Amino acid sequence: MPTSDDRQPPPRFNAARHCLAENARLRGDKTALIIVGEGGAVSRLTYAEAERAVRGIAAGLLDLGLKPGDRVMIRMGNEPDYVLVYFGALAAGLVALPSSPQLTASEAAFLMENAGVAAVVTGDGLAESDAGAPAGCIRLDSRKIAQMKAGEPLADYADTAADDPATLVYTSGTTSRPKGVLHAHRAVWGRRPMHAHWLGLNESDVMLHAGTMNWTYTLGVGITDPWACGATTVLYNGPRDRGVWPRLIAEQGATIFAAVPSVYRQILKYADLGEHDLSRLRHGVTAGEALSSDLLEAWTRATGKPLYEALGMSEISTYVSSGPTIPVRPGSPGRPQPGRRVAILPVEGPFEPLPAGETGLLAIHRTDPGLMLGYWQRPDEEAAVMRGPWFAGGDLASFDADGYLWFHGRNDDLMNAMGYRVSPVEVEGVLAGHPDVAEVGVAELAVRADLRVIAAFVVLRSGVEPDEEALTAWCGERLAAYKAPRAIRFLDALPRTANGKVQRKRLAEAAG
Incomplete structure (x- = not known):
């Protein structure tokens, strides 16, 4: 658990260095990433291989003339190069813009224009007609990335400040166009309360995540968190099969499984849990949707394994959860993770936190290192969510007498x-x-x-x-x-x- 002395990151801090440098030095031969593909094909990267590739990509991006703070958009499928390019951009002091391969050409064009991207990296599966880039933007394909990985690596990670921008993710706002959420390198440090209090994560773990790399839930919980702890990540890139997850848990020896509640529901409906050895699985974790009490009960009854929920958002990631140190209370996502300053504020009026039992806006203190730098070129929306020293994203909630949070919907119409x-x-x-x-x-x-x-x-x-x-x-x-x-x-x-x-x-x- 972070103490008051180490809650804030060092002034000079690079997120890619934090996740890779020590792992490559101390456990270079350990498997960092496993991707299971069609027909059970498996590809692996050790920490030494991942770190070498990331620094090669970082050097290659800078050799193109990109400058610190330039945005690099990633338009790839669920493939190893996605995460390597992501961390390569951070290692070079650039800003990574992860995006979904599901975006249409017009949706992607809006993000490119709005973010002013300097480079876009595309995967092999993206149709040429959908892969366009604005004038003056450098386009890189998998062949060019392969050359970078094999090239001379960056001598050292960029000497970034903890507050320097690192990641730009787009999420829907209250207008007709998505808005960019800009995160600093310190956001990776800000994730540390999750490791003990939600994920129960340590270097001996094997984390299987059911999401795709473009999703911040996967990039964060599925990759960044395991790498920050020296653990192993497993992702799936095969045909969509609602019953595949218990098989992968057994085959890969997963100790933690992460997914949205609907995936757990599908497992219970379509998979024969008795056919697979789930003995190494300690627990499952879930976020992204509310976990119903019925599903929680059905999962724990069928598997005998705990299921820990978390509540978060793009601007801060998860900050309320149940977990190994926070007992599950059905119907509630849990309590604020130790080290977080979370409050319920009046919808209107002063910024003074409300007492237990009263409903208001769920807020987190702006000093939290995981909180965003701000909304990209949207100062009006940024001002709307800042209430004095608090960030309030629009969720309505209350705390009970034991500190558990109860969600009451949104103060706006976001779905x-x-x-x-x-x-x-x-x-x-x-x-x-x-x-x-x-x-x-x-x-x-x-x-x-x-x-x-x-x-x-x-x-x-x-x-x-x-x-x-x-x-x-x-x-x-x-x-x-x-x-x-x-x-x-x-x-x-x-x-x-x-x-x-x-x-x-x-x-x-x-x-x-």
Whole structure:
């Protein structure tokens, strides 16, 4: 547990050095990364190999003329080069911009333009038509990255300050376009409370993560945290198989398994747990969606293994959790991790924390080293979430007398789709462009007691017949898969306030 003396990182701090340099020196032959592919094919990287490749990529990027602080966008699939380029950018003092291969060409173009990227790295699976880069931007493919890895490595990691920018991730805001969340190198140091109090992570662990590298949950919990502790990471890059995870846990000897709740639900439904040896698994961890009490009970009953939940967001990662040091309380994501300053603030009024039992805005103190530097070129939104010395991202919550947090929804309309925050305004903007659509509202829809999906509520133009398939296809061509509505409901009119504003919270009710 971090003490008051080591809660803040050293003034000069490089995140890539923190995760790789000592591991390469002390345990260079140890496996750092395992990727299991189609047909059970396995690729491995030791810490020495990973560190050598990262410093080679760092040198290669700087040789192209890139300067400290330049943004490097990564558009790759779930392949080893993704993580090596990510850490290579950090090692060089550049800013890594991880992105999803699901992004459409127009979505990716917006991120490139908004971030002012200096270079974009593409994987082999990306179609040429989708891989464009703005004028003046350097484009690098897997062949060029291979040359960098084999080239002369950077003599030493960039001498970055802890507050220097390191990572730019885009998340949905309250407008129709995603906003960039800029993190400093110190964010890696700020993750340390998770290691003992949520993940229970140490150098002997094998961490299997069910996500893909482009997701901050995977980059953080699946790769950065294990590497910061000298542990081994296992990722899967084979065909989507809902029952594959117990087999991988057994084959790879995973001691910790990380996924969103829906993956645990699929395992229970589609996999035969009795066929696999899960004896080395100590526990599972989950984040990105709320963990229902029913799913928690079903998992622990079926496996005999604990399941620890965490609550977080792109701006701070996880900061409330259960874990080896925080007993599970069903229905609550846990308590603030030791070393964190977390409070409930009034929605309006002074910045004084509320007592236990009262509902308000969930806030974390701005001195937390894991907190973002700010929103990229969005000072208005940045100002809106800073309340004196506190960052309040819009979650409504309360603490009980034992310090456990209880979540009461959001103070705005942001949706949660498979762990990604999605703005309804962005989805509505796409659907409004369809010639058959007169009006549209987008909100979450409960399809089961423990499952909510993005749904579009559509008012059609006069004389048009409902065609759910056509609207679904329209969205699929213009939105990443995780942003596209999973359900479409047709209404005669959208519920509105007296001032004409769409009442998103009443859309599901209006659809009956």
